[in-house]
Amino acid sequence: METFRRDFVEVLKEAENVVFFTGAGISAESGISTFRGTDGIWNKLKPEELANFDAFLKNPDRVWEWYQYRRHIIDRSKPNPAHLAIAGMQELFRNVTVVTQNVDNLHRRAGSRTVYELHGNIERNYCIECRTPYNSPEFASDDKVPRCENCGGLVRPDIVWFGEMLPEEDFSLSEEAAEKCDIMFSVGTSSVVYPAARIPLLAKRLGAYLVEVNLEETELSPLADYVLIGKAGEILPGVLEEVKKLKGKG
Numbered sequence: 712m713e714t715f716r717r718d719f720v721e722v723l724k725e726a727e728n729v730v731f732f733t734g735a736g737i738s739a740e741s742g743i744s745t746f747r748g749t750d751g752i753w754n755k756l757k758p759e760e761l762a763n764f765d766a767f768l769k770n771p772d773r774v775w776e777w778y779q780y781r782r783h784i785i786d787r788s789k790p791n792p793a794h795l796a797i798a799g800m801q802e803l804f805r806n807v808t809v810v811t812q813n814v815d816n817l818h819r820r821a822g823s824r825t826v827y828e829l830h831g832n833i834e835r836n837y838c839i840e841c842r843t844p845y846n847s848p849e850f851a852s853d854d855k856v857p858r859c860e861n862c863g864g865l866v867r868p869d870i871v872w873f874g875e876m877l878p879e880e881d882f883s884l885s886e887e888a889a890e891k892c893d894i895m896f897s898v899g900t901s902s903v904v905y906p907a908a909r910i911p912l913l914a915k916r917l918g919a920y921l922v923e924v925n926l927e928e929t930e931l932s933p934l935a936d937y938v939l940i941g942k943a944g945e946i947l948p949g950v951l952e953e954v955k956k957l958k959g960k961g
């Protein structure tokens with residue numbers, strides 16, 4: 712098992728409030744592509760043609776079909792050891808909060824109870840006219856964009872597209888969690904998409920110990936107290952084992 716630096720272990724021992732801020736990299740080992748990097752989605756497809764409201768109005772079926780494709784991949788995927796390790800931490804710390812940029816629901820499926828979703832959730836949809844929600848999987852089974860049963864409006868995925876506001880409640884609850892946490896983990900995110908990327912910065916500014924888990928260094932690395940380079944699915948189970956040992960539950 713990996714040996715962790717002493718100052719990190721000391722913080723883990725005393726910590727009560729822990730936040731995991733996660734991005735696409737945490738789901739990579741579940742078979743879901745990330746957005747940036749060599750195999751990233753935005754290297755092959757243009758976000759301006761898929762992930763914004765104007766693109767949807769211009770060609771709703773194309774955008775809908777793309778999200779259906781992603782839904783199929785996500786439906787077939789399972790939480791990996793990184794998601795499960797985070798859920799396992801709930802038994803060891805007073806408060807464990809997940810703030811995620813992911814829309815794949817894998818944290819909840821792994822058993823995490825407090826999950827704030829900053830970029831929406833691919834399992835949900837709503838009418839762009841009257842905002843009726845459509846969340847049953849049967850509703851989203853077609854490759855053609857569905858119409859609202861109440862008003863006939865187009866139904867869109869409940870995902871935050873470029874240029875759109877983040878869900879207010881989830882964002883302010885994430886800020887609150889960041890403000891009061893003792894330790895903040897930033898896992899599998901390139902830390903370049905704002906305002907989400909403000910969350911770990913806020914925690915750090917207010918005195919939390921900031922840990923980064925990533926395959927490589929990012930823009931956040933110079934600010935982190937501890938940078939763990941490697942796969943989240945390998946590093947986080949190691950952290951969980953360490954915490955169990957510290958709490959006499961190993």
Ligand code: OAD
Nearest residue numbers: 734735736739745746747812830899900901925926942943
């Ligand atoms: P990115 O694709 O920008 O970054 C993924 C990060 O995960 C990179 O820094 C990789 O090095 C790292 N990574 C990959 N595999 C990993 C692994 N197994 N273990 C640890 N780290 C790994 O994804 P995000 O930062 O999540 O927005 O992107 C932010 C937002 O940009 C997304 O939420 C999405 C996108 O446009 C919306 O869809 C609204």
